[in-house]
Amino acid sequence: MAQALVIGAGPAGLMAAEEIARAGHKVTVVEAKPSAARKFLMAGKSGLNLTKNEPRETLIRAYSEASDWLAPMIAECDADMVQDWARGLGQTLFTGSTGRVFPNEMKASPLLRAWLARLDQMGVQRYTRWRWAGWSDAALRFETPDGMQELRPDSTVLALGGASWSRLGSDGAWAPLLAAKGVELTPFAPANAGLQVEWSDHMRAQFGQPIKGVALVAGGQVTRGEAVISARGLEGGGIYQICKQVREGADLTIDLLPDLSLEEVTRRLARPxxxxxxxxxxxxxxxxxxxxxxxxxxFGRPLPNGAEDLSRIIKGLPVRHTGLRPMDEAISTAGGVSRDAVDDQLMLRALPGMFCAGEMLDWEAPTGGYLLTACFATGRWAGRAAARWLDSRS
Incomplete structure (x- = not known):
């Protein structure tokens, strides 16, 4: 059908397809769900945060352990590039007070419609309800409405997502298929997930309330980000920023008065x-x-009577919780295709000519524009690498 095949029609897959088509190659995109980019659309319902408008070096640091190998990809697809690309699709953008960049319309659907129209104009073919089912000898097999289909592309980009929000397509079902081919995988784990807390009855009055003016501390990570008390626990960007540390076993504490020193809190409490x-x-x-x-x-009762002991509780309130929300409820996941499983072009070492992009790679980042930026960047990188692979064989 086409020289290049992209499996997965999310942001990473569509960006890869655009780059391959721009290089002059035929490309087909197949998607397991009935329509493209369902998780992208869902994320955009609360305001499509495309990227974070900050210096490239700061942007790259958000990817923690993965920042070294993602750095060249982010450098070629940083906040400025993402904004220019979105404007090229007719989107007007604004930057919020925290540096987050949004389309003026806030929604993802106008941008996605414009993007798909551009891909159509470039000759990119798209098929939905095509679920990848592995291999038959050298052919890729797909479950489709018309029965099992087989394709033999010259190059393939996998952009199959992580393992959260399975109803939107990111179900991680691809992992056993790659593992059977000798691809090294890191186990999936929830990222940007809420915290489960079994509240006592007196907290019911606080459900839905934001927690303001505090600092969350876990494993050396400190954040002043937002948090909300929900019936099931704690949610929000502040919680997501310390999610990794909590997942790895670090204790979580809340500084209820981060703008006051321990000594000042003690002094105030010591008043008659x-x-x-x-x-x-x-x-x-x-x-x-x-x-x-x-x-x-x-979390603090029984409260100590001494001013200094009480101050220590207020400045480091231990949060009793039962762990993170289930992985399928997480905004994103850690784990997936390990760094060692791909080369510098994101090509699978075990499967020459097959590249990976997006959340199926083993990286994680906080919310705030970083997730989409890396999906765009790795999709662009993998798409260009796939195009070069095709060039070398033409």
């Missing part, structure tokens, strides 16, 4: 309280507010 109860004394001396006070009572 007269006949005031401890709760009233706390309210007047520290002005914690209802949410922070509720957290203190939830």
């Amino acid at each position: 309280r007269g006949k005031a109860s401890l709760s009233n004394h706390l309210r007047k001396a520290l002005k914690l507010g209802s949410v922070r006070n509720a957290l203190l009572m939830e």
Whole structure:
């Protein structure tokens, strides 16, 4: 059907297809779901955060352990490039106060429609409801509405996603297929996931409330990001930023007064309280507010009477939890195709001519534009590498 095949029509796969077509090669995209980029569309419902408008070096550091090998890919597809690309699709953009970049319309659907129209104009063929089922000798096999189909492309880009939000297509079902071919994989794990907390009844009044003015601390990572109390635990960007540390076993604490030193909190608590109860004394001396006070009572009781001991609790409130939410509820996943399984062009060492892109690679990053940026960047990199592979064989 075509010289190049892209399996997976999410952001990474579509970017790879665009690059291959731009290089003058025929390319076909196949997608297991009835329509393209379902997770992309779902993420865009709350505001499509395309990238983070910050210096390239800062952007790259967000990928922690993967930053070294992702660096050249991000360098060629950084925040400026992503914005230029989106504007080229007719999107007007704005940058929020935190540096996050959004389309003015906020939604993902207008951008996706424009992108698919461009790919159509470039001659990219697309087939939906085509689920990859592995190999038959050298041919790639697909379950389709018309029965089992086989393709023999000259080059393939896999952009099959991670293992979260399976109903949208990222189910990790590809992992056993690659493992059987000798591809080294890292086990999947939840990333950017909420924290499960079994609240006592007194916390019900706080469900849905944001936690403001605190710092979350885990494994040396400190964040002042947002968090929300939900019926199931703690959610939000602040929690997602320390997700990796919690997943690896680090204790999580909350500094309820990060702008005050331990000494200052102790000094305020040491003021004479007269006949005031401890709760009233706390309210007047520290002005914690209802949410922070509720957290203190939830995780800190029985509260010590001494000012210094109580200050230590307030500055490092231990959070009792039962771990992260299930992986399928996570925004993204760690794990997947290991770094050692691919070369510098993202080609699988065990399967020459087959490249990988997007969340199926073993990297993770916090929310805030970093996830999409790396999907675009690895898709672009893999697509260009696949085009060079085709050039070398023409």
